[in-house]
Amino acid sequence: MSREPILEVERLRVAYAGRGGQVEAVRDVSLRVDAGECVGIVGESGSGKTQLCLAVLGLLPPNARRDGVVRFAGAPGDAVRAVRGERIAMVFQDPQTALTPHLRIGTQMAEVLVHHRRVSGPAAREAARAMLAHVGISDPDRCLRRYPHELSGGMRQRVLIATSLLCEPQLLIADEPTTALDVTVQAQVLELLARLRRERRMAILLVSHDLAVVAGLAARIVVMYAGRVVEEAPADALFRGPRHPYTAALIACAPNPDGPIPARMATLPGQPPGATERFPGCPFVSRCDRAVERCRREDPAMVALDDGRRFACHAPLSA
Numbered sequence: 001m002s003r004e005p006i007l008e009v010e011r012l013r014v015a016y017a018g019r020g021g022q023v024e025a026v027r028d029v030s031l032r033v034d035a036g037e038c039v040g041i042v043g044e045s046g047s048g049k050t051q052l053c054l055a056v057l058g059l060l061p062p063n064a065r066r067d068g069v070v071r072f073a074g075a076p077g078d079a080v081r082a083v084r085g086e087r088i089a090m091v092f093q094d095p096q097t098a099l100t101p102h103l104r105i106g107t108q109m110a111e112v113l114v115h116h117r118r119v120s121g122p123a124a125r126e127a128a129r130a131m132l133a134h135v136g137i138s139d140p141d142r143c144l145r146r147y148p149h150e151l152s153g154g155m156r157q158r159v160l161i162a163t164s165l166l167c168e169p170q171l172l173i174a175d176e177p178t179t180a181l182d183v184t185v186q187a188q189v190l191e192l193l194a195r196l197r198r199e200r201r202m203a204i205l206l207v208s209h210d211l212a213v214v215a216g217l218a219a220r221i222v223v224m225y226a227g228r229v230v231e232e233a234p235a236d237a238l239f240r241g242p243r244h245p246y247t248a249a250l251i252a253c254a255p256n257p258d259g260p261i262p263a264r265m266a267t268l269p270g271q272p273p274g275a276t277e278r279f280p281g282c283p284f285v286s287r288c289d290r291a292v293e294r295c296r297r298e299d300p301a302m303v304a305l306d307d308g309r310r311f312a313c314h315a316p317l318s319a
């Protein structure tokens with residue numbers, strides 16, 4: 001199958017001037033998402049996942065400094081802004097704040113089409129109704145008349161996904177789309193995203209701190225640590241044999257879907273370095289049980305293999 005890039009990110013950096021020195025939220029991140037593909041980004045809290053998404057979408061606050069290249073369907077950076085909300089859609093963690101509280105769902109959804117597609121009011125409302133049915137809302141007419149606070153968290157996230165699909169985007173950026181939902185609803189929303197990817201050939205960049213969330217959906221997984229990519233691999237290869245010790249630790253901490261879920265999920269001891277910290281070596285060194293002398297002195301360079309894997313480590317695990 002030919003690989004047609006829909007999103008290309010090259011050497012992206014995001015930094016803020018802070019009192020304690022420069023905060024480097026994203027450091028030199030490169031990645032690619034092809035048409036119809038789901039790429040997962042995982043990493044613990046503070047690793048730069050949301051900052052990366054915001055930088056891709058051109059939604060960083062004005063005091064952020066962004067360097068690097070973002071291309072959407074081959075067109076350079078600023079083109080992303082022009083197609084945001086239309087050819088690129090986004091869904092974030094908190095469906096409560098993403099909806100306007102004083103407007104009925106039908107009004108907010110119809111507005112998207114009237115704004116982007118100049119569709120008439122009644123046609124927009126009908127399209128909204130059909131899209132709600134498509135994402136599995138059983139009584140779409142009733143849902144259209146509701147205000148956001150009258151819906152459950154799972155319903156609100158479905159509404160947001162339906163809204164983001166109205167303009168038939170080629171790429172959906174979903175940042176922790178299920179984190180605020182309970183486990184059963186989480187599984188339903190992930191299943192919905194999987195179906196939409198299949199049926200619409202819509203690419204998805206799926207971000208989560210939870211490896212189990214991206215595992216079922218993403219064909220490729222990018223692992224971030226302290227603002228950088230430390231490993232990338234096809235999902236099955238990553239789980240079968242992680243090469244970076246941080247990825248191995250993440251997998252060891254994730255509950256086993258086939259076994260009993262531990263009462264308390266294991267967590268990785270220690271802390272990642274602060275975003276203002278400067279050090280010459282590997283950012284994972286203080287938590288790594290494979291660290292060698294070189295790791296303290298020298299930041300490991302990214303090594304790319306022929307099979308689509310890449311990792312940055314001086315003493316990787318064997319394949």
Ligand SMILES: Nc1ncnc2c1ncn2[C@@H]1O[C@H](COP(=O)(O)OP(=O)(O)OP(=O)(O)O)[C@@H](O)[C@H]1O
Pocket residue numbers: 016018023024025043044045046047048049050051052061209275
């Ligand atoms: N406006 C800002 N000014 C300065 N630093 C910021 C700003 N916004 C984010 N950061 C820093 O950027 C880093 C990355 O944050 P980000 O929100 O991208 O992490 P994340 O991986 O999405 O975490 P989580 O899993 O908790 O959502 C953090 O160290 C954070 O403190």
Ligand code: SF4
Pocket residue numbers: 244245246282283284285286288289290291292295300312313314315316
């Ligand atoms: S470079 Fe060294 S410290 Fe960093 S992950 Fe690899 S072995 Fe561990």
Ligand SMILES: [Mg+2]
Pocket residue numbers: 049050051175176
């Ligand atoms: Mg985040």
